[in-house]
Amino acid sequence: MRRFFSALIQNFSAHLKPVISEPVDGLYDIIGDIHGYPDELKALLVKLGYGQEKGYWSHPQRRAIFVGDFVSRGPGTRDVLLIIRNMVENDAALAVLGNHELNVIGHFTINSKGKPIAQLAPSNIAQMDRISDQFRGEEEVLADTVKWLRRLPFFIDLGHLRVVHAYWSDENRYEIEQTMTKNKLTKSLVKEIFKGESLFAKAVWQTTRGIEINLPKDLIIKDEKGVQRTNFRIKWWENPHGKTFRSISYGNRFRLPDYTVPEQILFPFEIYDASKPLVFIGHYCALSEPLITASNVCCTDSCLAGPGRLAAYRYQGEKELWHEYFVFQDRFIRK
Numbered sequence: 001m002r003r004f005f006s007a008l009i010q011n012f013s014a015h016l017k018p019v020i021s022e023p024v025d026g027l028y029d030i031i032g033d034i035h036g037y038p039d040e041l042k043a044l045l046v047k048l049g050y051g052q053e054k055g056y057w058s059h060p061q062r063r064a065i066f067v068g069d070f071v072s073r074g075p076g077t078r079d080v081l082l083i084i085r086n087m088v089e090n091d092a093a094l095a096v097l098g099n100h101e102l103n104v105i106g107h108f109t110i111n112s113k114g115k116p117i118a119q120l121a122p123s124n125i126a127q128m129d130r131i132s133d134q135f136r137g138e139e140e141v142l143a144d145t146v147k148w149l150r151r152l153p154f155f156i157d158l159g160h161l162r163v164v165h166a167y168w169s170d171e172n173r174y175e176i177e178q179t180m181t182k183n184k185l186t187k188s189l190v191k192e193i194f195k196g197e198s199l200f201a202k203a204v205w206q207t208t209r210g211i212e213i214n215l216p217k218d219l220i221i222k223d224e225k226g227v228q229r230t231n232f233r234i235k236w237w238e239n240p241h242g243k244t245f246r247s248i249s250y251g252n253r254f255r256l257p258d259y260t261v262p263e264q265i266l267f268p269f270e271i272y273d274a275s276k277p278l279v280f281i282g283h284y285c286a287l288s289e290p291l292i293t294a295s296n297v298c299c300t301d302s303c304l305a306g307p308g309r310l311a312a313y314r315y316q317g318e319k320e321l322w323h324e325y326f327v328f329q330d331r332f333i334r335k
Contacts, residue, residue, distance in 0.1 A: 027062040029327075030163060030280045032300030032311040033098070034066070036074030036131075037331065040310045041083060044329035048312060050092075057083060058092035064312075065156060067282035068098025068165035068208070072127045073305040075334070078134035081145050088152075097152050098165040098282060099208040104131065106194050108146045109187060117187065118194040150185040154207050159277070161315060166210035166283040167236055169270040172203035210251070210283060211236040211269050216262060223254040232256060233284065237272040237294045250293065251284025272297065278321065280313060292321045304331055 029048050034041050042057075050059045057064075066084055071077045087093035097105075106118025107128040120128065135142035155173050156163040179200040180189065193201045212231045215221060221229045234240060235250045241263070245256035272279065274295050282301040287308045291299045298321050302311035310329040313321075 026158065026161075026315075026317070028065050028158075028161065028315040029059075029062055030065045030067060030298075030300050030313045030315060032067055032302055033069035033282045033285075033304060034074070034080050034310065035069055035100070035305035036072055036077035036080055037304055037310065038074075038076040038079035038083060039332055040304060040329050041080055043332075044310050044312055044327065047327055047329060048314070054090070056086040056090050056092060058087065058090065062314075063091075064093040065163050065280070066093060066095040067163055067280060067300055068096050069100045069282055069301070070095070070098075071104050071131065072100045072124075076134070077131045078138075078142075085145065085148055094156055094163070095152055096156055096163055096165055097149065097154055097208060099205075100127075101149050101152070102193065102204070102208055104128065105146055105149055105185060105190055108132075108142065109150070109190050111187070111191070117190050150190070151183070153183075154204065160317075160319060162277055162279040164279065164281060165208045166281060167206050168272055168276075168279045168281075169203075169206065171270050172207050175199050175203040176207065206269075208283075210234075213240075213261075213265055213267075216265060219257070221254055221256065229254055235293065236269060237274075237297045239271055240266055250289060251286060251299075253285070278315075278319070280315075291326065292323060295321070302328065 031044065045057050048059065050057045050064070064087060070080050070084055084093065084095055088095055103118065103120055103124050107116045107120055107125070109117045111117050132142070154164065154176055155168070162168055192198055193204050195201060196205065210233050212233055214231045215229065223229055232245070232249055233251045234248045238248060240248045240261060243261060244258050245261055246258045248261065249256045276296060278296050278298065280298050280300055282299065284299050284301050285303040285306055285308070286299045286301060287303040287306060291302065291311065293299060298313055300311050300313055302308045304310040309331055312327045314325045314327060316325070
């Protein structure tokens with residue numbers, strides 16, 4: 001059945017409408033996870049040559065692309081959202097949804113009983129409370145901003161350049177496009193995502209969280225905070241079979257053992273091999289790991305919300321990734 005579905009996807013993939021259609025030789029600045037730090041975003045935009053002469057941040061020759069997770073954690077989600085929205089609506093930028101935007105959508109989208117559609121974890125609810133405080137007295141602005149988020153895409157395909165928050169899969173893209181017929185997340189679709197049972201929900205969560213594999217029950221792994229972990233993120237651009245936990249791990253803040261992953265915990269997923277176009281991602285908080293992780297895969301999340309910095313990759317139309325094209329902005333010290 002899976003072979004049949006994969007063949008069906010291949011037949012349809014050539015006819016999939018691009019989420020965004022742009023010339024492949026365009027100049028773009030792909031900006032990593034901002035997580036509610038507006039001062040660092042503004043400083044990075046200045047470094048990249050953007051200004052506010054038109055009343056919003058723009059560049060005379062380039063466009064920004066935001067890889068998602070521009071909300072939560074930091075002190076200024078409201079300001080970051082307004083900056084990015086103004087840029088997108090004035091054709092100065094493009095943006096995709098990340099898992100943290102989904103939390104905002106799920107929490108601030110209200111069901112028929114007047115309650116949030118999503119039942120988030122306590123730590124995520126605390127983040128939502130801080131965001132609500134930032135919009136205090138501007139509840140209508142917050143509601144309208146959430147509706148705007150629900151219209152953002154999960155994928156951007158510019159031909160030789162692709163952008164997604166955590167995992168590119170043609171199968172998932174097909175599932176999402178066939179379900180989101182109105183090119184927006186309706187309330188019923190938001191509910192379906194957080195219920196988590198459908199193929200559409202699975203496609204959305206893999207797209208925004210990546211491929212995660214459950215750890216064997218007898219393997220006890222704790223992170224730097226002493227919290228036991230039950231799953232780990234992997235390099236979905238490599239075949240995991242016959243490899244060790246450590247070699248296929250990516251973006252995990254805990255050390256995994258260097259012995260072979262048992263076949264029984266693996267499951268089929270679409271591997272993004274070297275024959276496919278350049279893809280830019282965020283999500284993985286790549287602090288001690290390479291940002292260019294494969295010949296055609298580039299992570300732009302340099303862990304600003306942690307001990308890292310904000311990153312941008314200056315795309316010039318090349319078909320080969322270059323470390324020299326990164327621009328960074330350190331996190332400011334706040335009292």
